[in-house]
Amino acid sequence: xxxxxxxxxxxxxxxxxxxxxxxxxxxxxxxxxxxxxxxxxxxxxxxxxxxxxxxxxxxxxxxxxxxxxxxxxxxxxxxxxxxxxxxxxxxxxxxxxxxxxxxxxxxxxxxxxxxxxxxxxxxxxxxxxxxxxxxxxxxxxxxxxxxxxxxxxxxxxxxxxxxxxxxxxxxxxxxxxxxxxxxxxxxxxxxxxxxxxxxxxxxxxxxxxxxxxxxxxxxxxxxxxxxxxxxxxxxxxxxxxxxxxxxxxxxxxxxxxxxxxxxxxxxxxxxxxxxxxxxxxxxxxxxxxxxxxxxxxxxxxxxxxxxxxxxxxxxxxxxxxxxxxxxxxxxxxxxxxxxxxxxxxxxxxxxxxxxxxxxxxxxxxxxxxxxxxxxxxxxxxxxxxxxxxxxxxxxxxxxxxxxxxxxxxxxxxxxxxxxxxxxxxxxxxxxxxxxxxxxxxxxxxxxxxxxxxxxxxxxxxxxxxxxxxxxxxxxxxxxxxxxxxxxxxxxxxxxxxxxxxxxxxxxxxxxxxxxxxxxxxxxxxxxxxxxxxxxxxxxxxxxxxxxxxx
Amino acid sequence: xxxxxxxxxxxxxxxxxxxxxxxxxxxxxxxxxxxxxxxxxxxxxxxxxxxxxxxxxxxxxxxxxxxxxxxxxxxxxxxxxxxxxxxxxxxxxxxxxxxxxxxxxxxxxxxxxxxxxxxxxxxxxxxxxxxxxxxxxxxxxxxxxxxxxxxxxxxxxxxxxxxxxxxxxxxxxxxxxxxxxxxxxxxxxxxxxxxxxxxxxxxxxxxxxxxxxxxxxxxxxxxxxxxxxxxxxxxxxxxxxxxxxxxxxxxxxxxxxxxxxxxxxxxxxxxxxxxxxxxxxxxxxxxxxxxxxxxxxxxxxxxxxxxxxxxxxxxxxxxxxxxxxxxxxxxxxxxxxxxxxxxxxxxxxxxxxxxxxxxxxxxxxxxxxxxxx
Numbered sequence: 075x076x077x078x079x080x081x082x083x084x085x086x087x088x089x090x091x092x093x094x095x096x097x098x099x100x101x102x103x104x105x106x107x108x109x110x111x112x113x114x115x116x117x118x119x120x121x122x123x124x125x126x127x128x129x130x131x132x133x134x135x136x137x138x139x140x141x142x143x144x145x146x147x148x149x150x151x152x153x154x155x156x157x158x159x160x161x162x163x164x165x166x167x168x169x170x171x172x173x174x175x176x177x178x179x180x181x182x183x184x185x186x187x188x189x190x191x192x193x194x195x196x197x198x199x200x201x202x203x204x205x206x207x208x209x210x211x212x213x214x215x216x217x218x219x220x221x222x223x224x225x226x227x228x229x230x231x232x233x234x235x236x237x238x239x240x241x242x243x244x245x246x247x248x249x250x251x252x253x254x255x256x257x258x259x260x261x262x263x264x265x266x267x268x269x270x271x272x273x274x275x276x277x278x279x280x281x282x283x284x285x286x287x288x289x290x291x292x293x294x295x296x297x298x299x300x301x302x303x304x305x306x307x308x309x310x311x312x313x314x315x316x317x318x319x320x321x322x323x324x325x326x327x328x329x330x331x332x333x334x335x336x337x338x339x340x341x342x343x344x345x346x347x348x349x350x351x352x353x354x355x356x357x358x359x360x361x362x363x364x365x366x367x368x369x370x371x372x373x374x375x376x377x378x379x380x381x382x383x384x385x386x387x388x389x390x391x392x393x394x395x396x397x398x399x400x401x402x403x404x405x406x407x408x409x410x411x412x413x414x415x416x417x418x419x420x421x422x423x424x425x426x427x428x429x430x431x432x433x434x435x436x437x438x439x440x441x442x443x444x445x446x447x448x449x450x451x452x453x454x455x456x457x458x459x460x461x462x463x464x465x466x467x468x469x470x471x472x473x474x475x476x477x478x479x480x481x482x483x484x485x486x487x488x489x490x491x492x493x494x495x496x497x498x499x500x501x502x503x504x505x506x507x508x509x510x511x512x513x514x515x516x517x518x519x520x521x522x523x524x525x526x527x528x529x530x531x532x533x534x535x536x537x538x539x540x541x542x543x544x545x546x547x548x549x550x551x552x553x554x555x556x557x558x559x560x561x562x563x564x565x566x567x568x569x570x571x572x573x574x575x576x577x578x579x580x581x582x583x584x585x586x587x588x589x590x591x592x593x594x595x596x597x598x599x600x601x602x603x604x605x606x607x608x609x610x611x612x613x614x615x616x617x618x619x620x621x622x623x624x
Numbered sequence: 625x626x627x628x629x630x631x632x633x634x635x636x637x638x639x640x641x642x643x644x645x646x647x648x649x650x651x652x653x654x655x656x657x658x659x660x661x662x663x664x665x666x667x668x669x670x671x672x673x674x675x676x677x678x679x680x681x682x683x684x685x686x687x688x689x690x691x692x693x694x695x696x697x698x699x700x701x702x703x704x705x706x707x708x709x710x711x712x713x714x715x716x717x718x719x720x721x722x723x724x725x726x727x728x729x730x731x732x733x734x735x736x737x738x739x740x741x742x743x744x745x746x747x748x749x750x751x752x753x754x755x756x757x758x759x760x761x762x763x764x765x766x767x768x769x770x771x772x773x774x775x776x777x778x779x780x781x782x783x784x785x786x787x788x789x790x791x792x793x794x795x796x797x798x799x800x801x802x803x804x805x806x807x808x809x810x811x812x813x814x815x816x817x818x819x820x821x822x823x824x825x826x827x828x829x830x831x832x833x834x835x836x837x838x839x840x841x842x843x844x845x846x847x848x849x850x851x852x853x854x855x856x857x858x859x860x861x862x863x864x865x866x867x868x869x870x871x872x873x874x875x876x877x878x879x880x881x882x883x884x885x886x887x888x889x890x891x892x893x894x895x896x897x898x899x900x901x902x903x904x905x906x907x908x909x910x911x912x913x914x915x916x917x918x919x920x921x922x923x924x925x926x927x928x929x930x931x932x933x934x935x936x937x938x939x940x941x942x943x944x945x946x947x948x949x950x951x952x953x954x955x956x957x958x959x960x961x962x963x964x965x966x967x968x969x970x971x972x973x974x975x976x977x978x979x980x981x982x983x984x985x986x987x988x989x990x991x992x993x994x995x996x997x
Binding site for chain 2: 411433444614619
């Protein structure tokens with residue numbers, strides 16, 4: 075993730091300096107976000123940070139808020155930033171500033187007035203600030219500071235490289251839940267139960283963009299949208315925002331069928347657009363078309379769905395073309411194995427338990443295969459575990475769901491917003507740490523501590539004191555320095571003896587940071603206890619695997 | 625706040641399933657199975673005694689099967705049986721048929737295509753016996769039927785038997801098949817009455833009579849307060865299919881076929897030419913009390929219930945009240961075996977039982993269980 079940010083900032087710097095290679099990041103040797111909680115809740119930290127971080131003289135400075143929500147980039151934050159800019163300008167450290175924001179604030183905002191004032195006040199000395207929105211629009215002070223041809227397209231392209239296309243982002247936000255989902259239409263057990271259920275997490279923006287792209291490509295001569303999106307509130311929001319932007323009507327199918335005035339309104343349109351959350355067998359789609367047809371409502375030949383579960387995005391169903399934003403393979407639903415075993419059903423709307431069910435854990439384990447614990451990853455204090463699921467592959471295949479479950483677990487157990495993640499720097503932990511960033515909106519600081527340093531630790535703070543002295547220039551130490559007011563979540567892939575977590579807890583103790591929990595995917599030793607600065611650390615896991623290895 | 629965990633019994637069943645499925649090929653497989661088994665055993669500790677016995681039994685059997693390659697599977701791949709064994713779940717059946725007398729049970733077994741003298745398929749630990757059968761309905765779906773016998777007349781034993789049946793089995797409808805007395809000249813022996821209403825006519829208030837507001841202590845009076853049950857509308861729709869002539873014809877043909885399976889001694893003299901005495905099917909009110917009516921007082925009950933009384937029995941009140949308390953739809957079929965007068969005898973018992981049982985099975989074949997449920 076950091077590499078992508080570095081590339082993005084480098085490309086922008088290259089653009090702003092007219093091709094001259096001047097990229098010189100401030101303070102740190104890598105791209106590190108300032109702790110999100112700090113700058114949202116204490117805006118003046120920006121001013122202090124800028125003052126402390128900018129050592130030499132800079133040609134220009136880029137401040138990146140592209141990942142923030144618009145509401146988070148509030149007036150006090152911009153004000154604090156402008157004060158910092160003013161100080162840098164007065165001390166001749168930097169005079170040209172670029173602020174990357176989600177949207178340009180309105181002209182009546184106080185920050186815009188302040189920007190105008192500053193640019194007029196220091197117009198002689200070359201002070202300039204350019205606000206760049208995520209859609210590529212700019213507001214420059216003084217006007218004409220940024221004059222790059224096709225800048226809007228170039229910037230959008232760069233952002234897309236960083237965050238991926240809406241389709242890619244939607245793919246990442248689509249969670250494949252495992253469970254035993256009872257079909258709502260059928261009442262016979264053993265038939266039509268599903269093992270997987272898909273849902274999107276926080277993706278209104280992506281769906282809105284994809285809807286617009288689809289609409290522009292099809293250009294349907296339609297003034298009405300009909301939707302059935304009971305299980306997908308994000309898509310519903312996107313459809314409603316989109317219909318508002320085009321000033322056309324959008325209503326749910328249930329409402330239309332219930333109200334005569336809506337039927338008479340929709341019956342006037344020969345091309346009503348039907349939008350559904352998922353299509354698999356086409357049963358529900360045909361039923362909708364039939365019931366609407368009986369009332370005289372005609373549907374456009376092109377039908378839009380969020381997920382096409384026919385294995386391809388575009389399929390033909392009777393005379394209709396079904397376009398899915400993402401595709402998923404169809405699922406075999408005959409002879410439900412879980413019904414045969416006698417397992418209880420899980421609900422579609424929410425998970426009844428925080429942990430993973432044994433059936434799902436063993437299913438995933440068997441799918442990804444078993445192998446002995448890699449010998450180079452075995453800590454010195456215990457022997458090798460002869461068989462473990464291939465966790466790396468498991469995260470690759472089911473990481474969306476595992477990380478979402480972790481996110482739910484964390485949300486249930488902490489009300490505190492100001493926390494960061496710390497884990498050993500190894501493939502499996504890195505993989506789950508990265509996946510966990512998706513439900514956390516990619517805004518948590520993740521600190522990766524080298525595995526060999528954890529292995530060599532003796533449990534004393536003295537050890538960490540020496541290590542930190544020796545590794546002062548390394549990113550993880552700098553990150554730890556920046557999160558002193560936050561609380562820590564120790565993350566690991568599995569727990570056997572609790573040593574890794576204990577060593578990380580000691581490291582965090584050295585910084586006087588409190589630990590709010592230790593979270594692992596599989597806990598092989600439910601009896602082990604981890605101690606932190608404030609006593610016993612809460613231990614959470616997605617699966618407690620009781621056995622003799624722990 | 626505690627972590628919400630999966631039910632341990634479900635966890636054990638899942639582990640057991642994977643242990644049974646996995647083949648042991650190498651050391652990794654052995655180690656994997658050891659991990660799963662250890663997890664399973666630790667979770668067995670949290671189960672209650674019945675769950676423990678069910679899982680431990682299945683675990684032992686699955687290893688026995690695997691190691692000896694013997695096809696010995698108590699659970700016939702129906703793992704949901706583990707829930708039944710552990711008392712967590714009812715057995716899945718569609719229809720329950722309740723009978724009282726031995727000959728009523730035999731008639732039902734014949735109607736279901738089984739031998740009349742077959743032993744029960746399952747004896748519950750409370751001593752109640754159950755017979756299982758499958759019949760194909762008109763939509764070519766197989767319907768699982770469970771039959772039980774109350775063993776003694778009267779409402780209370782019948783209510784207990786229905787309660788036990790519904791506690792043991794997950795049913796969509798429960799049907800009573802038996803014999804009863806019917807009003808002479810309105811119904812004939814061997815005919816069948818299906819209940820549209822049931823009156824418990826013996827429920828009454830006894831009080832001192834009053835004349836002009838003054839209690840007259842030497843005279844008492846009885847105010848009937850009948851309990852009343854009505855079949856559900858969706859069941860009534862299915863029952864009323866017996867109005868269709870082709871359905872009655874089919875039923876009568878089946879009756880004549882099955883009559884041959886009775887011993888000659890069980891067929892009354894009047895039925896020696898059965899083609900001339902085919903049973904008819906009536907809808908009507910059934911009155912149910914604790915007394916066996918053999919004194920011709922059946923018609924007096926018209927005042928308490930209604931004039932559509934077509935049969936009088938001793939069990940139907942207990943039957944419908946037990947079913948109603950479990951919110952299970954019900955239906956009652958009564959074969960007329962006598963007229964409830966001094967000429968009452970057992971001559972028509974077997975034939976009336978058979979005609980009621982066949983009517984009940986034809987009804988079961990005609991219903992759409994998805995709509996009834």
